[in-house]
Amino acid sequence: MIGHLFDLIPDALVLVDDARRILQSNAQADAMLGYPGGLAGASVDDLLPDDARKRHREHRASYAAAPRVRPMGAGFQPLLGCRRDGSVFPVEIALSPVDPSSQRRYLASVRDISGSIRERQRVARARHDRLVAHVGELALIARSEAEIVAGLPEKIAEALGIEAVLVLSSWPTMPGHPPARRVAAFPETIGSAATADLFDPILLSTTTTVFGDLAAETPPKLLRSGWSEGFRSAALVPLFEWNQTVGVIVALSARLHHFEHDAVHCLKSVANLLAAFLQRRQAEERLAHAQQLEAVGQLTGGVAHDFNNLLTVLSGNLQLIELQGSFAPPMAELLDSMRHAVDNGVALTAKLLTLSRRQSLSPRVIDPRNLLASLGAVLSRTLRENIRVGASCLPYAPAIFADGPQLESALLNLCFNARDAMPRGGRLTITACGIVLGAAAARLELEPGEYLQVSVQDTGVGMAPEVLARALEPFFTTKESGRGNGLGLSTVYGFVRQSGGQVRMSSRLGYGTCVDLYLPSAAADAGDGQQARLTVGPAPVAAGETLLVVEDDTAVLAVAVAFLESLGYVVRSAADADGALAWLKKEPAIALLFVDVALGPGLSGIELAALARRRRPDLCVLLTSGHDASVGTMDDAVLSKPYRRQDLADAIRRQFDGRAGARRHRR
Numbered sequence: 001m002i003g004h005l006f007d008l009i010p011d012a013l014v015l016v017d018d019a020r021r022i023l024q025s026n027a028q029a030d031a032m033l034g035y036p037g038g039l040a041g042a043s044v045d046d047l048l049p050d051d052a053r054k055r056h057r058e059h060r061a062s063y064a065a066a067p068r069v070r071p072m073g074a075g076f077q078p079l080l081g082c083r084r085d086g087s088v089f090p091v092e093i094a095l096s097p098v099d100p101s102s103q104r105r106y107l108a109s110v111r112d113i114s115g116s117i118r119e120r121q122r123v124a125r126a127r128h129d130r131l132v133a134h135v136g137e138l139a140l141i142a143r144s145e146a147e148i149v150a151g152l153p154e155k156i157a158e159a160l161g162i163e164a165v166l167v168l169s170s171w172p173t174m175p176g177h178p179p180a181r182r183v184a185a186f187p188e189t190i191g192s193a194a195t196a197d198l199f200d201p202i203l204l205s206t207t208t209t210v211f212g213d214l215a216a217e218t219p220p221k222l223l224r225s226g227w228s229e230g231f232r233s234a235a236l237v238p239l240f241e242w243n244q245t246v247g248v249i250v251a252l253s254a255r256l257h258h259f260e261h262d263a264v265h266c267l268k269s270v271a272n273l274l275a276a277f278l279q280r281r282q283a284e285e286r287l288a289h290a291q292q293l294e295a296v297g298q299l300t301g302g303v304a305h306d307f308n309n310l311l312t313v314l315s316g317n318l319q320l321i322e323l324q325g326s327f328a329p330p331m332a333e334l335l336d337s338m339r340h341a342v343d344n345g346v347a348l349t350a351k352l353l354t355l356s357r358r359q360s361l362s363p364r365v366i367d368p369r370n371l372l373a374s375l376g377a378v379l380s381r382t383l384r385e386n387i388r389v390g391a392s393c394l395p396y397a398p399a400i401f402a403d404g405p406q407l408e409s410a411l412l413n414l415c416f417n418a419r420d421a422m423p424r425g426g427r428l429t430i431t432a433c434g435i436v437l438g439a440a441a442a443r444l445e446l447e448p449g450e451y452l453q454v455s456v457q458d459t460g461v462g463m464a465p466e467v468l469a470r471a472l473e474p475f476f477t478t479k480e481s482g483r484g485n486g487l488g489l490s491t492v493y494g495f496v497r498q499s500g501g502q503v504r505m506s507s508r509l510g511y512g513t514c515v516d517l518y519l520p521s522a523a524a525d526a527g528d529g530q531q532a533r534l535t536v537g538p539a540p541v542a543a544g545e546t547l548l549v550v551e552d553d554t555a556v557l558a559v560a561v562a563f564l565e566s567l568g569y570v571v572r573s574a575a576d577a578d579g580a581l582a583w584l585k586k587e588p589a590i591a592l593l594f595v596d597v598a599l600g601p602g603l604s605g606i607e608l609a610a611l612a613r614r615r616r617p618d619l620c621v622l623l624t625s626g627h628d629a630s631v632g633t634m635d636d637a638v639l640s641k642p643y644r645r646q647d648l649a650d651a652i653r654r655q656f657d658g659r660a661g662a663r664r665h666r667r
């Protein structure tokens, strides 16, 4: 009778005794477990995978102590059955005592649930795929971070069937102190803990962490408060950029062990899309900023170039007036004040040329140890006592190839900014160390290779993000008028870029600022480190040589002619290349060609010099330029405008002496 009933029931049924022996089974059970000859006589242990046997025995012992009708296998970890061929499959079992007499027997109804689990997984995966596709689309079209994260936590929570999600992102604006930004809704107590907790190493880890049971493990503080809110399991998935964590997705579930493989995989995909979006936006912002600086630089450079011609005329005529003899007051004072104004103008145009990357640079090999030692000495003399200065060089700090005085002036600029940011005192730390940039070079818009990283860090007032974003712009200043003209950082940037390096700044309001300069190591730039600098010697005496001056700006030409005549030279002049070639043809006595690089229409000064030299190989050549962006490849000496009479005299004498030391070099 029972046997007949057994076979009528569609579920697999097994009757088991106290000793775990199978007394009877129906055809469904025999087929499901792979025993065509019937299960009777087998042990329950035969139907369990090896690693489940011990657990099952313990369960059974406790069940035998208090038998009742009970389902098994509906929890988070499905029970597993084992077929005769060894294959394993998920089951649900309903167990009930059959005979409460001394010979206890139990009836187990066993159901193969692999089909329904697969179905559940399929539905869950479809939800995950929809989420990933949605975030992927947003990452392509979103214009701002806010747009992409709006509603994202809710969507993640829905797709994963969980209760709370927090997306935190940070930018590495200060090493070790990333500001956290709460970008998503979250239970209040957890949200408020989140900002501080972003510094927890586990939240900054670059690997995903899953907490299956928050009560059993030691999660970070943020998740401990999650447990008291009723959450039982959690997953932390980092958003990272170049192996550095810039944020984290925190997912919390009220169920134990919620985050298995599929859910974690989905969270990782979302995190990667989000990180890729953040990276793209940063790259775009940097590019736009660099282009803006480039455009302003070009404009400024053009103005500075014209300005230099004006200053050459002003300062030249002043010097010529002074040559007339000594003047009595008030004329002497007027001249003095004019000279002062011209000097200021020269200093200003030099800055403008630096920021537009058109400054004449005289690079040489610089040992960072010497550089920092002399800088430290200058600073300890000039800074207030309440500012502690530390300048140190790490053992690995390669020599660089750069213009020494310009580099010192750039570093002083940074130090003065730091001083201004610490009105109540603080610490100024300058460090130099070597760094080899491989793939990371692209992010800094540099060539891969070895660099010296010089960092100037202060503990001052720091900058708000909107100030930081504009700090490199020429004429951007937050200082009161008269205290700063906003050219410090832009000249530093222009100089470092012209030297083949990069500037990166990080700052946090209330905490301080760090400016990093990356300068190519000398090894990467070996070669003409032996350039001599233009030096001013005693007034040279002309020996009556004939010179040809070519300059398209008539006022500048007049000054040059007057200077040269006052030095004792016989001077011929021309306003363009044709005029110059005509002079060279008819006057063999011309021993030196002094020519402006930019000559307006027709041949440039450089082309004229090359042509003239082909015709007259013994001819000396001295070039002059308001900025020497076009001079980098020339072999001839270049005198920067505006030049003093003395500078011109020295440069010409050097040419005649056959020395090529006056060449100003541009990188």
Ligand SMILES: Nc1ncnc2c1ncn2[C@@H]1O[C@H](COP(=O)(O)OP(=O)(O)OP(=O)(O)O)[C@@H](O)[C@H]1O
Pocket: 413, 417, 418, 421, 458, 460, 461, 462, 463, 467, 471, 472, 476, 477, 478, 479, 483, 484, 485, 486, 487, 488, 489, 490, 512, 513
């Ligand atoms: N170390 C720093 N800490 C805080 N803010 C800074 C720091 N360095 C620069 N800044 C901000 O950036 C702005 C621009 O700096 P920059 O050096 O270009 O010009 P400036 O110092 O204002 O004037 P200048 O350097 O021409 O005298 C400053 O006005 C200041 O707001």
Ligand SMILES: [Mg+2]
Pocket: 413, 416, 417, 484, 487, 488, 489
């Ligand atoms: Mg400054």
